[in-house]
Every structure is written in C-alpha cells, then in structure tokens.
Amino acid sequence: MLALQVGQCGNQLGRALFDKLAEEEDATSSRDSAFFHSPEDFCNERSVVRASNTRRARAVLIDMEPKVIQQCYKPSKSRKAASAWEYEPKNSFTRQSGSGNNWASGYRTQGTQAESELLDLLQSEAERCDLLKGFLTLQSAAGGTGSGLGSFLTEKLADFYPSTSLLNAVVWPYQSGEVIVQNYNAMLTMASLADVGHGIFMLQNDAANLICQKLLRIPHPSFDAMNEVLAAHLASSFLTVDAGSACRSGGLDPLNEICERLCQHPAYKLLDIKMVPLMPHRSKKFSTHSWTGIVKHLHQTLAITMDKAYDMFSHGAYLHQYERFGIDRDFFQDAFLRIDQITQNYSAL
Numbered sequence: 001m002l003a004l005q006v007g008q009c010g011n012q013l014g015r016a017l018f019d020k021l022a023e024e025e026d027a028t029s030s031r032d033s034a035f036f037h038s039p040e041d042f043c044n045e046r047s048v049v050r051a052s053n054t055r056r057a058r059a060v061l062i063d064m065e066p067k068v069i070q071q072c073y074k075p076s077k078s079r080k081a082a083s084a085w086e087y088e089p090k091n092s093f094t095r096q097s098g099s100g101n102n103w104a105s106g107y108r109t110q111g112t113q114a115e116s117e118l119l120d121l122l123q124s125e126a127e128r129c130d131l132l133k134g135f136l137t138l139q140s141a142a143g144g145t146g147s148g149l150g151s152f153l154t155e156k157l158a159d160f161y162p163s164t165s166l167l168n169a170v171v172w173p174y175q176s177g178e179v180i181v182q183n184y185n186a187m188l189t190m191a192s193l194a195d196v197g198h199g200i201f202m203l204q205n206d207a208a209n210l211i212c213q214k215l216l217r218i219p220h221p222s223f224d225a226m227n228e229v230l231a232a233h234l235a236s237s238f239l240t241v242d243a244g245s246a247c248r249s250g251g252l253d254p255l256n257e258i259c260e261r262l263c264q265h266p267a268y269k270l271l272d273i274k275m276v277p278l279m280p281h282r283s284k285k286f287s288t289h290s291w292t293g294i295v296k297h298l299h300q301t302l303a304i305t306m307d308k309a310y311d312m313f314s315h316g317a318y319l320h321q322y323e324r325f326g327i328d329r330d331f332f333q334d335a336f337l338r339i340d341q342i343t344q345n346y347s348a349l
Contacts, residue, residue: 001034001238001255002126003059003136004153007099007106007146008068009171010138011061012223013203015072016231017138018057022083024239034058034238034254036085037128055085060125062118062153064110064145066094093121099144103185104325106148107192119156126161134165134255141189142173142182151192158196165255168193169201169234172301174209181318183309188327190302191335194342199263201237201271202301203230233273267345270298299346306339 005014021035036055061069069092093114099106111118126132135157139150150168157166170189173182193200208229212221216229238254263269312318313332322332 001058001134001136002122002129002132003057003138004122004150005059005061005072006137006139006150006153007063007143008065009140009143010146010150011063011068011072013169013171013227013230013234014059014061014138016224016227017234018059018085019083020228020231020235021238022055022085024235025083037088056088057085058125058129059087059091060121061087061092062094062145062149064095064098064106064149066096069094088125091121091125093118099148101142101179101181101185102144102321102325103148103151103181103188104322104327106144106146106150107152107188108148108325108327110145110149111152115152115156118153119160122153122157123160132161132164134167134259135161136255137166137168139168139189140171140173141186142171142179143185146171147185147189151189154193155196165199165259166197167199167201167255167258168197169203171230172202172204172206172305174205175304178205181312181321183305183312184318184322184332186305187309187339188332188335190342191338194269194338197269198259199271200269201234201273202298203233203273204301233275236275237273267342270302270342270346272298295346295349299343302339303343306336306343310336 003014003017005011018035025033025036036057038055039053061072063069073087073089073092075086095110095114097110099110137150137154137157139146141147154166154168157164170193173179173186179185190200205226208226209221211229212218212225216225218225237258258271262271313329313336319329319332322328
C-alpha cells in the first residue's frame, strides 16, 4: 500500500494513521510490510546502508505550503522503540503558493504545473515495492489542495496504474461550515473520485468531534484529537487481515481486500467505518447499526452537501472564483448530475 498524503488535512491524518499502524505491527521483523519499509530495505545502488535503523512509511507527502510537511517529519510522538517509524526524507513535494481553498486552483493550476514532478516522485516510490497493489489517498473535501490536487492525482493514477486499487480517504467538513465554498469543493471532489476511484472512505469531522466529546470526554477537541479518532477507524479497517503475511505470500493486501469485498459494483463506492461492540444475536434487532441505517447515513450526507452547493450555484455565488481557473457552469452541471445519480443509487437500495 502506497499512501498519498495531500494537503494539510491529508498530511496530518496520514501522520496519525501511521502512528496507529506502527503500534500494531511487529517492528522487530526484518521483512517489509504492507505499510512500512524495513530498515534493511534502505540501501542505495552502492550498497551504502542509511544511518537510521527505523522503519519508514510507504508514503508520499504533498502540499502547496511547507509548514505541515515540516511538522510531519519531526520524530514520532511514540515513546516506545518498538513502534518507532519515520518518513523517507526525499518523499515530499511542497511549494509556497497554496491553493486558496479553491478546488479549481488545486485541480487545474497546481496539478497541471506540478504533474511531471509529482508523477516522477510517485513512480520512484512505487518502483521500490515488490508488487504494488494499491494507492490510498488521504485528503480533505473542503480545502483546495487536498480536494482539487487530490482529485487530479487520483485521475492520473487511474491512467498510469490501471491495475492497482485506488482508495481515497476523504475528510468531510463540518456541516456548520469551515470554508465558504466548502460545499462546491466537496461536490466537485466526489464527482471526480466517483468516476475513477474504486472506493471512497467518507470520514466526517462532525462524527469525530462527537466521539471526542461524548466518549473521550474532551470538551473542546483539537484537530489532533479528531485525527487520532479518524486514524483509529481507518487502521481498524486495514488490520482486519494479516497484511504483512498476505503481501509476502502474494495474496490480498488491505486495499484489495476492501475493494473486492465492499466495492464490487461501480455504482456503489462509498465506504463508512463503524466500530460496533459485540452483542448477542438476540439483541441485534434492537441495534441502530443496521444496513439500512448505514446506507441512509452515507447518501444523506452527500445529498445535504449537494443541496447546499446547488443553492449557491443557482444564485451564482462565488462562481467567478472557479471560472478564472477554467471551471465553468457546464462543468458544475455535469458534477451535479453525477452526484445526483450516486444519491439515487443509494436511495434505491
């Protein structure tokens, strides 16, 4: 599994995710795993072994501002030597421009300008895998870099790596609003990913915030606390199988298993993660964790965002910010139609 951490949210979530995965894996193993390169793997063509004896994450870090990536490269917060890990120093791409919370800027400008450099960086890391089976892109839906550039890269990965699994972990914004154009950005992101990706994890800030407040007793959750919750959910879905032994034996890796079991039909790619306690069979009829409830929650979240975006669109609000990057009304209309089809597909289940 090769992770792409795109934008501020994607990089912060990726750091938290690898912390969780490192806690679960056997750091004493001399073999590579689905998530980390072993220390023995880091030799260059002249057989010079690197100084560090720490596992390195299979990840590429991308942002249009350097601050968050610089923070990601700081030593892991874990105090246990057994779960220590780090990022490969050369596996990052940054600029100073930013994307201004505009999907069109990340998709049309940042993506196009940096395309060759980004694809070379991804290819370099992909070639270090004995058998590359999938990409996991971590991104936000509300901002500009994570949503726009993340969508652009997913489309390029679908072209250049047609036989690999493409999963996207998309962090959904607060319903109350973080960015004025967040509903446009989220709608355009989902319309793009639904066309080329194989599965889309919808990770919600509102749900993570509620878990922090109600279950973890954190009155005012920070983004770090919420990222730990989201990372725990993601890690649990990847660790349901022995990923390390599966990859070594040529079997399924975590991303392939998710795609094959949960995303076989191209019309149903949305994924949600629920941690449900074990309960007696006789109690299941009283549980709210039903198939109907989960599916309803998925498409309702998407429908609410689309309705808000369409209301703004019908009044022509902020469209000029997208039109200056070449995203016109026809582009929006096409995206609305694709999202509407997704919600109809799930409503019919």
